[in-house]
Amino acid sequence: MFDERSQMALYRLMNHGVIARLGPPIRQGKESLVVYGVTLDGRELAVKVHTSKVFGKRERKQYLFGDWRYRHAKRHITLRTESMWAEKEYRNLARLEKKGIPAPLPLGFEENIVVMTLVGGNGVAAPQLNELESGDYTALSKMVLAALEKLVSRAHLVHGDLSPYNIVVWDRKPFIIDVSQAVLVSHPDAARLLENDFRNVAAFFELKDVDVDDYYRVQAEITEEVRQRQKESLVRPDSQY
Ligand SMILES: Nc1ncnc2c1ncn2[C@@H]1O[C@H](COP(=O)(O)OP(=O)(O)OP(=O)(O)O)[C@@H](O)[C@H]1O
Numbered sequence: 001m002f003d004e005r006s007q008m009a010l011y012r013l014m015n016h017g018v019i020a021r022l023g024p025p026i027r028q029g030k031e032s033l034v035v036y037g038v039t040l041d042g043r044e045l046a047v048k049v050h051t052s053k054v055f056g057k058r059e060r061k062q063y064l065f066g067d068w069r070y071r072h073a074k075r076h077i078t079l080r081t082e083s084m085w086a087e088k089e090y091r092n093l094a095r096l097e098k099k100g101i102p103a104p105l106p107l108g109f110e111e112n113i114v115v116m117t118l119v120g121g122n123g124v125a126a127p128q129l130n131e132l133e134s135g136d137y138t139a140l141s142k143m144v145l146a147a148l149e150k151l152v153s154r155a156h157l158v159h160g161d162l163s164p165y166n167i168v169v170w171d172r173k174p175f176i177i178d179v180s181q182a183v184l185v186s187h188p189d190a191a192r193l194l195e196n197d198f199r200n201v202a203a204f205f206e207l208k209d210v211d212v213d214d215y216y217r218v219q220a221e222i223t224e225e226v227r228q229r230q231k232e233s234l235v236r237p238d239s240q241y
């Protein structure tokens with residue numbers, strides 16, 4: 001199931017006492033495999049093994065295939081990129097934890113693997129928002145919006161890939177996941193990404209007959225805030241962040 005590097009990284013995480021035992025796969029994503037795990041004291045884990053992201057098969061072919069000069073670099077670039085995503089995900093999760101935004105808690109990372117708490121319980125992973133069979137969508141919508149607002153104004157991050165697939169729901173509460181690609185609000189594309197994130201989530205709730213006017217109001221407010229921060233960061237590139 002795992003390549004050699006992932007096996008070595010898992011071995012180290014077990015040696016360091018981050019993971020006690022691994023269980024079955026939770027989900028095979030496009031660019032990751034998420035596996036169930038448990039800590040020594042019985043806490044349930046989601047162990048996310050990043051596989052290639054930036055260079056999908058097609059891109060990799062396009063850029064590097066057939067170029068003999070890159071016959072080694074090809075593998076090297078991919079490996080490095082995956083561990084970069086794992087580290088970014090860990091750091092972003094830590095940032096969310098610090099700011100009290102509902103998300104898995106990060107417990108460690110090693111190479112291309114991030115270990116976080118499982119959203120769920122008793123061996124069951126929480127369903128994604130889009131998989132819910134029923135629920136109080138008005139209440140969920142409010143909580144998601146509050147989380148998004150905090151994400152920008154407190155954590156200074158834009159998720160960048162937000163959709164009902166990257167929100168899981170447990171105990172009637174939403175949790176934001178999949179934050180490896182989240183960017184600082186000072187990123188040149190932040191305003192556009194933010195708009196996309198809001199649109200994806202608002203569209204989902206709108207289909208569930210929730211009044212999403214607040215999304216557009218808040219989006220306008222915080223987009224303004226993002227633009228303001230971008231201006232500031234042009235003046236003082238290393239301030240605050
Ligand atoms: N901490 C967690 N608790 C419960 N389920 C999780 C957790 N992390 C991930 N999952 C499940 O695994 C799925 C895949 O994880 P994630 O979204 O982080 O990676 P991905 O989908 O492969 O990344 P991408 O969206 O970039 O393709 C999630 O949609 C969710 O169902």
Ligand SMILES: [Mg+2]
Pocket residue numbers: 029165166178
């Ligand atoms: Mg995802």
